[in-house]
Amino acid sequence: MSTPAAAPPPPGTRAARPGSTSPRRLAVVGLVIVAALGFLVYKGLTSAIVFFRTTNQAVAQRAQLGNSTFQLEGTVVQGTVHRVGTSQVSFDIRQGGATIHVENAGDPPQMFKPGLPVVVVGHFVGSSDVFSSDQIMVKHSQQYIAEHPNRVRASS
Amino acid sequence: MSGYVEAGYGVVLVSLAGYALSVVSRERKARRRAAGPLLPERAPGQQDEA
Amino acid sequence: MTRSRILTTTGVLALVGIAATVWLGLWVTPNAVNFGDLVRLLYIHPPMAWVAFLAYGMAFLSSLGYLWRRTRDPRLDRLAGASAEVGVVFTGLTLITGSIWGRPTWGVWWTWDPLLTTTALLFVLYLGYLALRRVPGDPEVVARRSAIAALIAFVDVPIVYFSVSWWRSLHQAPTVDLSGRHLYVHGSMAWTLLLGFVSFTLAYAWLTAHRYRLAALADREADEGLRQALDERRAEGEVLV
Numbered sequence: 001m002s003t004p005a006a007a008p009p010p011p012g013t014r015a016a017r018p019g020s021t022s023p024r025r026l027a028v029v030g031l032v033i034v035a036a037l038g039f040l041v042y043k044g045l046t047s048a049i050v051f052f053r054t055t056n057q058a059v060a061q062r063a064q065l066g067n068s069t070f071q072l073e074g075t076v077v078q079g080t081v082h083r084v085g086t087s088q089v090s091f092d093i094r095q096g097g098a099t100i101h102v103e104n105a106g107d108p109p110q111m112f113k114p115g116l117p118v119v120v121v122g123h124f125v126g127s128s129d130v131f132s133s134d135q136i137m138v139k140h141s142q143q144y145i146a147e148h149p150n151r152v153r154a155s156s
Numbered sequence: 157m158s159g160y161v162e163a164g165y166g167v168v169l170v171s172l173a174g175y176a177l178s179v180v181s182r183e184r185k186a187r188r189r190a191a192g193p194l195l196p197e198r199a200p201g202q203q204d205e206a
Numbered sequence: 207m208t209r210s211r212i213l214t215t216t217g218v219l220a221l222v223g224i225a226a227t228v229w230l231g232l233w234v235t236p237n238a239v240n241f242g243d244l245v246r247l248l249y250i251h252p253p254m255a256w257v258a259f260l261a262y263g264m265a266f267l268s269s270l271g272y273l274w275r276r277t278r279d280p281r282l283d284r285l286a287g288a289s290a291e292v293g294v295v296f297t298g299l300t301l302i303t304g305s306i307w308g309r310p311t312w313g314v315w316w317t318w319d320p321l322l323t324t325t326a327l328l329f330v331l332y333l334g335y336l337a338l339r340r341v342p343g344d345p346e347v348v349a350r351r352s353a354i355a356a357l358i359a360f361v362d363v364p365i366v367y368f369s370v371s372w373w374r375s376l377h378q379a380p381t382v383d384l385s386g387r388h389l390y391v392h393g394s395m396a397w398t399l400l401l402g403f404v405s406f407t408l409a410y411a412w413l414t415a416h417r418y419r420l421a422a423l424a425d426r427e428a429d430e431g432l433r434q435a436l437d438e439r440r441a442e443g444e445v446l447v
Binding site: 004020023029030031033034036037040041044045047048049050051052075109110111112113116119135136138139140142143144145146147154 | 212235236237238239240241242244245248310311312313314317318319320322323324326327330331333336337340341369372373375376378379380381391392393394395413
Binding site: 158159160163164165167168169172175176177179180182183186187189190 | 228231242243246250273295298299302305306309350354416417419423424
C-alpha cells in the first residue's frame with residue numbers, strides 16, 4: 001500500500017476536485033442523509049436502548065405494561081412447546097425465576113428450540129398473564145460447535 | 157444447502173469484484189488521460205510520486 | 207521490491223486467500239450444532255465488519271495526521287477519503303450479510319437492536335462523510351472540514367463494538383474478543399475464520415491503495431487543468447496588451 005512519506009508536497013494551486021458535484025444534487029443527497037441520520041438516532045433512542053424486557057421484569061411490571069406491545073426475552077422451557085392448529089405455537093419462557101406462557105401466531109424460525117433464549121414481540125392478553133406474540137426472534141450465543149466432532153477425531 | 161449461505165457469499169464476491177473493477181478501470185482511464193496531450197509523456201508503468 | 211510490485215502481490219494474495227476462504231467455508235468446514243450449514247456465514251460476516259472498522263480507523267488516523275500541527279498533507283486527506291470509501295463498501299456488506307444470516311437464524315431480516323441500529327448509523331455517517339468530501343470549495347478548506355467530519359464519525363465505531371455489552375441486544379457478543387483471549391470457535395472453523403480476516407484485510411489494503419491512486423490522478427488532473435486555463439487566460443491577456 002502506498003503510505004504517504006514525511007516530505008511535504010510541493011506547494012501549488014490545488015484546483016477544486018473533479019469529483020465535486022452540482023450544488024442541487026448535493027443538497028438533495030445531504031437532505032436524505034440528514035433525514036436518515038435523524039431517523040436512526042430516533043430509532044436508537046426509542047427501540048435500541050431498551051430492546052427488550054426480561055421475563056421477570058415483565059412479570060414485575062405487569063400492571064404498568066397493560067396491553068401495550070413490547071419485546072420480551074426468556075428461555076424456552078423444555079417440554080412446554082406445543083403446536084396449536086396449523087401455524088400457531090405455544091410455550092413457556094423463563095428467566096430470573098419468573099415464567100410467562102406465550103402463544104405465538106405464525107411459525108417459529110428454523111433455529112427455534114427448547115433451551116435457547118428467544119425475544120418475542122407482542123402483548124399480554126386482557127388482564128391475564130398470557131403473552132400473545134406475532135414474532136419470535138431466536139437469540140444464539142457466539143459459540144459455534146461442530147456437529148459430529150467424532151467424525152473429525154476418528155476415535156473418541 | 158439453504159440458499160442463504162450461497163446468497164451471502166455471492167453478494168460479497170460480486171460486490172467486491174465489481175468495486176475493484178470499477179476502481180481499477182477508472183484509475184486506468186485517468187492514467188491514460190494523464191499520459192495524453194494534457195501532460196508531458198511519461199514512461200508506461202511509471203510510479204506516481206503520490 | 208517496488209511499490210507497485212508489493213501492491214500486485216497483495217492483490218494476488220488477497221485473491222488466493224478469499225478463494226481459499228470460500229472453498230474451506232463452503233466445502234471443508236463442518237456444520238455446527240443448532241446452525242447446520244448456516245454457520246458458514248461466520249467466515250464472511252465478521253471479516254466484513256472488521257474491515258469496515260479497520261478502514262474507518264485508517265480514515266480517522268489519516269485525518270488526525272492531516273490536522274496535526276498543520277501538516278495539511280493532501281496525501282493524508284486522499285488516504286482518508288479512499289479508506290472511508292472502501293469502509294462504506296464493507297459496511298454495506300456487513301449489513302447485507304448480517305441480514306441474510308439473521309433471517310434464518312434469528313427469524314428476522316432486520317430488527318432495531320442496538321448493534322444493528324448503530325451499524326446502520328455508521329453506514330449513513332460515512333455516506334455523509336463521502337458526500338461532504340464532494341462539496342465544492344477551496345481544496346484545503348474541503349480537506350480540513352472532511353478531516354474534522356472523519357474524527358466525529360469515528361465516535362460511532364467503539365459504540366458499535368461495545369453496544370452488545372452496553373445494551374440488551376439480540377446480536378450475540380463478537381466471536382473474536384477484542385482482547386484476543388477468547389475465541390469461540392475451534393479447529394478448522396477457527397482457521398477458516400482467521401483466513402477470512404487476513405484475506406479480506408489484504409483486499410482492503412489493495413482496494414484502498416488503488417482508490418488512493420485514482421484520487422491522486424484526479425487531483426493532478428484538476429491541478430493541470432487549472433494551470434492550463436490560467437496559462438490560456440494569461441496568453442489572451444498578453445495578446446490584448
